[in-house]
Amino acid sequence: QGRLLVCEGSSTTSEGRRVTRTEYNGRITVLADSFDGKPFNSPNDIVCKRDGSIWFTDPTFQANSDYEGHKVKQEQPFGVYRIDPANGKVSRVIDDLAGPNGLCFSPDEKTLYMVEGRAKPNGLIWAIAVNEDGTLGERRKHVEGLEYAAIDGIKCDESGNLWCGWGGNGNPKADLEKLDGVRVF
The missing domain is CATH 2.40.128 (Lipocalin)
Known part of the structure; x- marks a missing residue:
């Protein structure tokens, strides 16, 4: 569709640890920033299937580390997630890999x-x-x-x-x- 999908691994502001899409007009749409009410660790890699579903990894590379000058608390296991194109629902599809x-x-x-x-x-x-x-x-x-x-x-x-x-x-x-x-x- 020509829009940019981004995994925002961590941030010193509340705007981080999320998956976003940059729209044609430059506006940022947050697609996912949590699962089961808890924030992601540090979304890292992303891919979109032809059916419109969005898949992304959420390792803990920046959680529990001061790599960016601050620590963020790990609240999720290592994970791989899928965003359903029909309803935007986020599902964890893998939770047993070390550092996806x-x-x-x-x-x-x-x-x-x-x-x-x-x-x-x-x-x-x-x-x-x-x-x-x-x-x-x-x-x-x-x-x-x-x-x-x-x-x-x-x-x-x-x-x-x-x-x-x-x-x-x-x-x-x-x-x-x-x-x-x-x-x-």
Whole structure:
């Protein structure tokens, strides 16, 4: 639709920890700022399906930290949420991943690829079946990073190739032959 969706991770004002949309006229519309009456931790990554549903991650990257010069209290578990396009209802669709940090859909939108950035001992990318009604089905481990890999963000191109940031303590770490990966830097 040509409008900008934004995850606002944290703020020193009350305007933060929310998901917004910038309208054509520049006005900001708050799409979600809480779940079950509690504020989000630090919304981080966002994707929109063709059906208009909006999916976003809510890790605790800025909660319980003074990264931005102040601490915000963690009131939600790590989570992935879906905003229903028909009624704006927010649903938590995943609550058991450590540090959800990137998400995208396959070209046919039948698979959600989900980065688990704080999985131990290594970061993971999950492939999760997406049901017609927007619920999630079977989850399988798709990629496991090596040597404390830091996977950050993910996108899927029209051919189904996954692209993501990858590093670990400043050094890229991956078994590219096993992943069929291509280093592009």
